[in-house]
Amino acid sequence: MGKISTAQDTDEAKKVLSADEDEKEIGQLREALEEEIAAFKQKQIRFEREKRDFQKRRAQENQLFDLKWKLLEEEAKRLAEEESRIEKKRNFYERVRQEEQGSASITMEITRGDKFFAGVTSELALKKRYKDLIKIYHPDNVSGDTDTVQEINREYDALKARWE
Secondary structure, X not given: OHHHXXXXXXXXXXXXXXXXXXXXXXHHXXXXXXXXXXXXXXXXXXXXXXXXXXXXXXXXXXXXXXXXXXXXXXXXXXXXXHHHHHHHHHHHHHHHHHHHHHHHHOOOOOOOHHHHOOOOOOHHHHHHHHHHHHHHHOOOOXXXXXXXXXXXXXXXXXXXXXXX
16 A cells, blocks of 8 residues: 555645646746736836827917917908008009199199188198198199299298288
C-alpha cells in the first residue's frame, strides 16, 4: 500500500503543484489585466482631456468666427453707406457741372446791390452777408463776375456808412 499512497501523494502533489501554477498563472493574468485596465483608464482620461480641450478650442473658434462675421457685416454696411455718399456727391457735382456749362452760355446780368442785401437788419448780418456774397461772386470763382463784385462793394459801403 505504500506504493499506492506514494502514487496518490504524487498525484496530489502534482495537483497541488498544478493548482499552485494555475494560481500563479491566474495571478499573472490578473496583474496583466489590471495593468491593461489601468492603461485603458489612462487613455480614457487623456481622451476626455483632449475632448474637453477640443470643445473649448472649437467654442473659442466659433466665438472668433462670429466676431469676425459681425465685423465683416458692419464693414460691408459702412462700405455701402460710403458708396451711397460718393454716388450722391458724384451726382451733385455732375449737376453743378451741367449747370455751369448751361450758365456759361447765358450772359450774366448785373444785379443791383440793394437786392443782395435785402432783409439785412444789423451790422453783423451785413458783414456776414457781404462775406458770403464775395465768396460766391469773387472773380476768381467759376461763377464770379467783376462788375457784380463792384456793385456789391458799392452797396456794402453805403449800408455800412448808414450803420456807423
